[in-house]
Amino acid sequence: MGVQVVQTVCGGCAQSDCGIDVYVEDGKIIGIKGTAGHPYNRGNICAKAITAARIIDDPNRIRYPMKRAGARGEDRWVRISWDEALDTIAAKLLEVKEKYGPEQVAILRGTGPGWEGSLMYHQLFMFAFGSGNLGCQGHMCKFPRIVTCATTMGGEPDMDIDNTRCILLWASNPAETSLPNYWSRISKAKSRGAKLIVVDSRFSPSASKADLYVHIRPGTDGALALGLAHIIIKEGLYDKDFVENYSHGFEEYAKLAMEFSPSRVEKITGVPEQVVREVALTYGTTKPAVLFVGNGVEQLTNTMQTLRAIYCLPGLTGNFGVKGGHILPSPLPFPDLARKGRFFNELLPKSVARHPFFASKVGGGAAIMLSDIYDAVLTDEPYPLRVAMCIGSAALTIMPESDRYRDLFKKKMELIVVHDPMMTREARELADIVLPAKSYLEGWRFRFMRPGFKGSPYLQWVGLQRPVVRPVGESKSDEEFLAALGHRVGIGDAFPWNDVIGFVDDLVKPLGITAQYLVDNPLGYTIQVSESDVIGAYRTKGFNTPTKKFEFYNTSFEKAGYNPLPIYEEPLVSPVSQPTLAEEYPLILSIGIKPGLFTHTQFHSVELLTRLMPEPWVEIHPATASDLGIVEGDMVRVTTPNGEATVKAKVSEAAVNTKMVFMPYSWPEYGINNLAGNKPEDPICGAPSTHALLCKCRVQRV
Amino acid sequence: MKAAILVNLDMCIGCNACVIGCHVWKQNTEHTRVTVVTIGPAQSNGRLKMDFLPRMTEYCTLAECAPEPPCVSLCPVQALVCCDERAALEMLSSGERYQVSAVA
Numbered sequence: 001m002g003v004q005v006v007q008t009v010c011g012g013c014a015q016s017d018c019g020i021d022v023y024v025e026d027g028k029i030i031g032i033k034g035t036a037g038h039p040y041n042r043g044n045i046c047a048k049a050i051t052a053a054r055i056i057d058d059p060n061r062i063r064y065p066m067k068r069a070g071a072r073g074e075d076r077w078v079r080i081s082w083d084e085a086l087d088t089i090a091a092k093l094l095e096v097k098e099k100y101g102p103e104q105v106a107i108l109r110g111t112g113p114g115w116e117g118s119l120m121y122h123q124l125f126m127f128a129f130g131s132g133n134l135g136c137q138g139h140m141c142k143f144p145r146i147v148t149c150a151t152t153m154g155g156e157p158d159m160d161i162d163n164t165r166c167i168l169l170w171a172s173n174p175a176e177t178s179l180p181n182y183w184s185r186i187s188k189a190k191s192r193g194a195k196l197i198v199v200d201s202r203f204s205p206s207a208s209k210a211d212l213y214v215h216i217r218p219g220t221d222g223a224l225a226l227g228l229a230h231i232i233i234k235e236g237l238y239d240k241d242f243v244e245n246y247s248h249g250f251e252e253y254a255k256l257a258m259e260f261s262p263s264r265v266e267k268i269t270g271v272p273e274q275v276v277r278e279v280a281l282t283y284g285t286t287k288p289a290v291l292f293v294g295n296g297v298e299q300l301t302n303t304m305q306t307l308r309a310i311y312c313l314p315g316l317t318g319n320f321g322v323k324g325g326h327i328l329p330s331p332l333p334f335p336d337l338a339r340k341g342r343f344f345n346e347l348l349p350k351s352v353a354r355h356p357f358f359a360s361k362v363g364g365g366a367a368i369m370l371s372d373i374y375d376a377v378l379t380d381e382p383y384p385l386r387v388a389m390c391i392g393s394a395a396l397t398i399m400p401e402s403d404r405y406r407d408l409f410k411k412k413m414e415l416i417v418v419h420d421p422m423m424t425r426e427a428r429e430l431a432d433i434v435l436p437a438k439s440y441l442e443g444w445r446f447r448f449m450r451p452g453f454k455g456s457p458y459l460q461w462v463g464l465q466r467p468v469v470r471p472v473g474e475s476k477s478d479e480e481f482l483a484a485l486g487h488r489v490g491i492g493d494a495f496p497w498n499d500v501i502g503f504v505d506d507l508v509k510p511l512g513i514t515a516q517y518l519v520d521n522p523l524g525y526t527i528q529v530s531e532s533d534v535i536g537a538y539r540t541k542g543f544n545t546p547t548k549k550f551e552f553y554n555t556s557f558e559k560a561g562y563n564p565l566p567i568y569e570e571p572l573v574s575p576v577s578q579p580t581l582a583e584e585y586p587l588i589l590s591i592g593i594k595p596g597l598f599t600h601t602q603f604h605s606v607e608l609l610t611r612l613m614p615e616p617w618v619e620i621h622p623a624t625a626s627d628l629g630i631v632e633g634d635m636v637r638v639t640t641p642n643g644e645a646t647v648k649a650k651v652s653e654a655a656v657n658t659k660m661v662f663m664p665y666s667w668p669e670y671g672i673n674n675l676a677g678n679k680p681e682d683p684i685c686g687a688p689s690t691h692a693l694l695c696k697c698r699v700q701r702v
Numbered sequence: 703m704k705a706a707i708l709v710n711l712d713m714c715i716g717c718n719a720c721v722i723g724c725h726v727w728k729q730n731t732e733h734t735r736v737t738v739v740t741i742g743p744a745q746s747n748g749r750l751k752m753d754f755l756p757r758m759t760e761y762c763t764l765a766e767c768a769p770e771p772p773c774v775s776l777c778p779v780q781a782l783v784c785c786d787e788r789a790a791l792e793m794l795s796s797g798e799r800y801q802v803s804a805v806a
Binding site: 045046187205206596608 | 729778
């Protein structure tokens with residue numbers, strides 16, 4: 001048999017819809033390339049995708065269901081059948097439902113299975129079973145953006161990078177984290193003369209390509225955004241027609257912005273006055289412009305108002321609804337097969353969510369936040385959780401204080417199930433039953449381009465990820481596992497399809513296609529959105545907000561008891577807010593480095609990748625390193641009030657500031673995440689502070 | 703005429719797709735044939751700068767791989783170019799920031 005090429009969709013990171021050509025010979029993958037004609041990545045893929053075949057024969061794969069032989073955490077296992085595993089889990093689920101109520105069953109969901117089709121199955125299962133406690137990490141990922149945009153402008157717009165003249169990247173490093181899609185488009189835009197401004201505490205690879213790089217003290221981004229508005233308004237650079245006719249609350253917003261003079265902004269943020277001015281004038285006069293926000297501002301105690309301040313800027317400058325700016329296409333008309341309506345109306349109020357307003361605005365991502373689940377496990381309030389199913393999730397490995405919560409889960413849960421391709425820490429240290437999951441090269445999964453992740457606003461796309469090789473051992477996809485479990489716990493009606501293809505068929509019907517069409521067409525189904533349908537559409541349709549306008553003054557926030565204006569508040573963990581603590585912990589730490597070779601904890605067992613980046617590090621400015629007697633390669637103990645971690649020193653000006661150090665959080669065995677606490681948190685979304693911490697560094701020599 | 707691989711320093715972001723692409727597609731994991739050198743970050747003319755330079759090592763089989771080596775065709779930002787010497791000389795004097803990654 002010769003070489004076959006199978007076209008499918010990559011699942012190597014949670015945002016990717018990259019088309020990949022997988023070359024297979026005798027059932028073995030020999031290599032992967034990007035699919036040239038795919039609308040999302042246009043032939044480009046990253047290093048992770050090229051080497052993805054390595055996850056098939058990873059020795060760490062779970063090959064068949066197992067139950068623990070010894071005590072929890074002993075890591076001794078006995079092979080069982082899928083039937084036994086499912087019967088055992090179903091019996092416990094039904095017992096808990098009967099005795100205490102279905103909501104005491106929780107799912108901890110990670111980004112491993114991707115979003116889209118897989119998430120809908122999680123929702124289907126939980127909402128039919130009767131529990132709203134489907135926990136995800138959205139509060140410290142993209143959900144703050146989603147909720148900010150939903151309440152400010154009625155939905156999350158896409159950025160028309162291909163037609164823009166100015167790109168403002170804010171706390172975002174797509175050269176590493178969104179390479180085949182966003183960065184390749186940004187790179188092309190740069191080649192044809194678009195300006196790139198990067199605001200980021202760390203000098204990242206993306207920052208190294210900027211025409212203007214702006215270093216900022218972590219957590220003060222909101223003050224800079226208001227400072228930019230200050231100058232743009234004062235200089236008369238704002239879009240008067242948009243502001244007058246299509247916005248709500250401009251006067252109050254402008255009044256707030258007037259409090260943020262360049263000199264005050266310099267004092268707060270550390271960004272020199274003339275640089276604040278340069279950013280404002282460049283962004284304010286180079287039209288059209290897009291701005292692009294990353295997780296750097298989504299893991300702070302002032303995340304939501306910071307995002308609000310940033311996302312007011314496209315409205316202020318008239319970059320909303322224009323070619324080359326931010327455009328909001330209509331969402332795809334999928335039927336609510338996952339019964340999200342039941343979640344929002346009935347299950348969310350009965351869940352353990354402490355941020356119900358936030359969770360009620362996340363739209364398609366109907367779920368609650370993992371930090372709320374942790375709180376419930378810690379306090380047994382509003383009720384104890386008794387069963388945890390970790391599905392494609394390393395939540396108890398890399399979220400803040402995971403050591404502490406892992407212990408709590410271990411002590412308190414009546415049943416812990418882990419469904420994952422790999423023997424994760426959750427599997428080894430917590431699970432009662434482990435179940436083998438298919439990787440994205442082994443099964444069918446529905447995929448669609450989600451709003452804000454498309455790279456181009458003129459595209460809508462749906463497609464299927466398909467099996468390229470035979471599943472490893474007895475692996476089942478999330479969809480197969482949850483449907484099989486559903487049939488055993490009396491909610492078989494929720495899964496009327498023979499397989500995921502049947503589900504997809506019902507889902508794509510409103511698009512006028514069938515699942516079979518997607519099976520037959522590996523490039524999927526692309527809907528080209530015409531420019532005339534989306535550009536300036538707000539002029540006739542208005543905005544999907546309570547006032548039908550772009551809300552500088554956020555009436556949804558006001559109704560929920562939050563400040564309707566994008567106020568700046570000093571981050572709760574900082575030398576300014578905690579001066580006494582800062583005497584003992586004098587450095588500002590961000591554990592937010594995301595190396596492009598890995599996706600969170602994933603791919604850390606792929607030798608070709610770890611060879612390039614074998615271990616995590618702490619990035620320290622040369623002057624600071626010299627003061628502390630640290631040289632490149634020294635082992636350094638980094639301590640915060642929450643914990644400590646010892647890693648190698650990387651002495652680098654990427655740290656930019658002598659008061660700042662940076663670390664990557666994703667290595668599963670180093671516990672760097674334990675340097676951050678689950679509290680304090682953003683009051684609206686519950687985001688913890690991982691990008692603004694206080695620490696001290698000490699060299700460890702033997 | 704010899705073949706060359708050039709890199710556009712304004713485009714390379716040091717993502718290592720070339721390194722991994724060579725390992726996977728040349729089915730050679732023993733030797734590293736491409737390595738990405740980071741220059742900086744450091745202050746230069748009052749600005750913080752950093753460049754990434756893919757360099758082919760002594761194990762590189764460019765003559766055999768040209769004109770379409772996987773390191774070049776898999777570059778997700780099209781920073782790498784494989785061409786002959788004459789084209790290489792033209793690009794090097796074009797005013798764009800091209801550097802030689804390999805000649806063979």
